[in-house]
Each structure stands twice: as structure tokens, then as C-alpha cells.
Amino acid sequence: MKARIHIHLKNGVLDPQGKAIETALHGLGFEDAGNVRQGKLIELDLKASDEAEAMKQAEEMCKKLLANPVMEQYRIELVA
């Protein structure tokens, strides 16, 4: 089973990388782009018998390694 983990900075946490992208987009003529935030996307294969088990594993990985719970929030999506 494949898990796709989306990690972004929590709202309110300053995102300098997103800001840099926004400035670059404006410079290229995309003046309408706003509120740009950059996050991480991690895809991995899991060996799990069912969705609940896979979700539990992925959640544990996020807590232990992938996300920083102080500044980041994550969302797990399972792909068949």
C-alpha cells in the first residue's frame, strides 16, 4: 500500500521559502499569486494488511521522524 504524506508549516508560522517563491512569481508577471506556502510531500510503500494498519504506521512515522509537530502539520493519504 502506498502512502502519500503532505507536510506543511502550520498557519501563522513564517514561511520564508514560500515568500521567496511568491516574490519570484510576481517578478515573472503572476501578480495574482498570493499566500504561497511551501511544504513537503513524501511518498512511500508500506506493507500493511489493511488501511487502518497502514494509517497507524504512517502516523507513527510522522510523529517520530517526518514532521516537526511544533511547527508543522501533516495529512496522510492512502493510495491503493
Next chain:
Amino acid sequence: MKARIHIHLKNGVLDPQGKAIETALHGLGFEDAGNVRQGKLIELDLKASDEAEAMKQAEEMCKKLLANPVMEQYRIELVA
């Protein structure tokens, strides 16, 4: 309208960051995690009258700035 842009390395392109995450996961006891790939996730607000227009803008941003078409592929998702 909000666009969510998922950018990953194309299949076959070596992903050392993903490999490092995989090794770390194995070290933490998640031996079943495999084929880990890390990508980027960019969220932004667009001013567009309809979905087709928003998609066109986002696509152009990817081509001009956000993704490297030689090594990366992207997927655009529009969120209402």
C-alpha cells in the same frame, strides 16, 4: 481559488533525500517502508474566474518557475 501543486522527481531519477529518509525509517524500526520519494508541495491563492483559467495559470507557473521539467513532474489540484 486555491491551487495545490505537487512536484516530484520523475521515476528513475535518483532521490538521495528520499533514500536518507528511508534509511532513517529503517533505523527507527519501520523496516517495511520502501521506495521513499520526497517531493515538494506548493499551495497558493489564485485570482481566476473559472477552473480552466486557474489551471492554465498554475500550469504556466510550473513551467516557468516551480518545476524543473528535465527531472521533475508536477500535478495540479484545484481546491475551491
